[in-house]
Amino acid sequence: MSESPIEQVKKFVFSDDRNKTEKLDIYIPELLQASYSFYTWPCAPVLAWFLWENRSELPGKRVLELGSGTALPGILAAKCGSHVTFTESATLPKSLAHTRRSCQLNQLVVDEQVRVLGLTWGLFLSNLDCIGPVDIILGSDCFFDPAIFEDILVTVSYILNQNSGAKFFCTYQERSTDWTIEHLLNKWKLRAKVHDLSNLGAHSGVEVSDIFAGHTIHLLEIDSKA
């Protein structure tokens, strides 16, 4: 008989220190089971804080999150008024189910308020046509293995080309100084801007070192050169 893996729920609090009227609690379920998508990676709070600090831009935006996993950034965007489509590898049904569980725990009704779809990087299947118009693509810790860097950027390039003015905001954790996406950005006619995160959290009275938890994490804004 197989037992269900144990679920632990982490609470993330986003607030504005200047006027305590704005506060958002997000509950993220994690499973004690080996898989990339059942754990909230250090990149996720960094991207979520960046979105929180730019939340005035979020209402009404059509947001697509890639490799959502526990989905903290996408959930924050949905709570701040964006229309969010969460995606996970179509080959990982348990990961898709876990993303749905994260939505449910935050009172986001799947197929009514948000969507959860299978989208595997680098694969051009019919589900890509189901996405619809997109303003913002989000990706937290998608660049975790150089073997999949091009698959992600091919997919991102395709979506950006279909959606004039759309942007891809992604956080990546520096795991090796040898890893780079520069040549792939050129190959797929993309350009990247690095955001300065040294004051992240300052408006909310949160220490930037607490958000980064000792990791070296960068945030890129990628758009199409065309």
Ligand SMILES: C[S@@+](CC[C@H](N)C(=O)[O-])C[C@H]1O[C@@H](n2cnc3c(N)ncnc32)[C@H](O)[C@@H]1O
């Ligand atoms: C390092 S985890 C990051 C998860 C989450 N975004 C976070 O930051 O906590 C990478 C995520 O990408 C998903 N993933 C891996 N390979 C993928 C692929 N080829 N296509 C789509 N998603 C993939 C994994 O299932 C996992 O959820």
